[in-house]
Amino acid sequence: MRKTIIAGNWKMNKLVAESVATVEALKPLVAGVDTVEIVVCPVFTSLYATGQALAGSNIQMGAQNSYVKAEGAYTGEIAPQMLLDVGCQWTILGHSERRHILGETDAFLNEKLHFALNAGLKVMFCIGELLEEREGGQMEAVLTRQITEGTKGLTEAQWEQVVIAYEPVWAIGTGKTASPEQAEEAHAFTRGLVCNLFGAAVADAVRIQYGGSVKGENAAELIAKPNVDGFLVGGAALKADSFAAIVRAAA
Numbered sequence: 001m002r003k004t005i006i007a008g009n010w011k012m013n014k015l016v017a018e019s020v021a022t023v024e025a026l027k028p029l030v031a032g033v034d035t036v037e038i039v040v041c042p043v044f045t046s047l048y049a050t051g052q053a054l055a056g057s058n059i060q061m062g063a064q065n066s067y068v069k070a071e072g073a074y075t076g077e078i079a080p081q082m083l084l085d086v087g088c089q090w091t092i093l094g095h096s097e098r099r100h101i102l103g104e105t106d107a108f109l110n111e112k113l114h115f116a117l118n119a120g121l122k123v124m125f126c127i128g129e130l131l132e133e134r135e136g137g138q139m140e141a142v143l144t145r146q147i148t149e150g151t152k153g154l155t156e157a158q159w160e161q162v163v164i165a166y167e168p169v170w171a172i173g174t175g176k177t178a179s180p181e182q183a184e185e186a187h188a189f190t191r192g193l194v195c196n197l198f199g200a201a202v203a204d205a206v207r208i209q210y211g212g213s214v215k216g217e218n219a220a221e222l223i224a225k226p227n228v229d230g231f232l233v234g235g236a237a238l239k240a241d242s243f244a245a246i247v248r249a250a251a
């Protein structure tokens with residue numbers, strides 16, 4: 001049985017005090033939930049203080065990105081080792097905003113994925129198609145490229161530390177949500193692709209999150225689908241009560 005995972009991606013929101021206040025409000029709302037793995041992903045400047053506030057709770061912490069070097073002259077970047085140092089267990093890689101705004105390629109993301117895993121972080125690896133790609137019938141081709149090139153070279157043991165996050169780009173922050181049937185179709189295709197590339201054991205075990213305007217109101221219907229194993233939540237994760245509602249729906 002794959003354990004449901006719900007992660008909140010706060011994107012470029014919240015100062016330190018706001019981040020701490022949010023998790024302090026969230027902790028009692030999800031205390032005792034043990035059927036769902038809960039993760040929050042604040043901005044870099046809030047990680048240390050947020051991690052301190054989360055100590056002893058059932059909420060884990062992740063970062064929103066990491067680089068492919070442990071140290072050196074890489075101004076503006078952050079190493080997985082630094083993220084581990086402030087209490088992160090996870091990092092998000094390959095988010096659509098990194099791909100489409102900042103130009104990160106499949107090959108570069110593959111390098112980042114291997115480096116983060118080798119450093120000891122777990123990874124939520126994002127995939128997903130643009131609106132014009134979906135409307136042009138290219139969803140399967142896009143997901144095939146992103147998985148084939150992005151996860152190239154992973155071992156079965158490394159896959160135990162990877163979650164796939166399917167994010168239809170047209171549904172991120174737009175208020176549009178893929179129907180449960182659309183989400184299930186994409187997730188089932190992704191799982192089949194992983195099976196073809198890495199075998200049935202990996203495919204059966206890997207968790208596939210849905211990300212794209214998830215709310216408490218639609219979470220239960222989405223999570224009921226057999227290949228939807230959790231959510232990567234954007235806007236609804238910025239408030240403790242709305243994020244907790246998604247966790248409870250999944251639990």
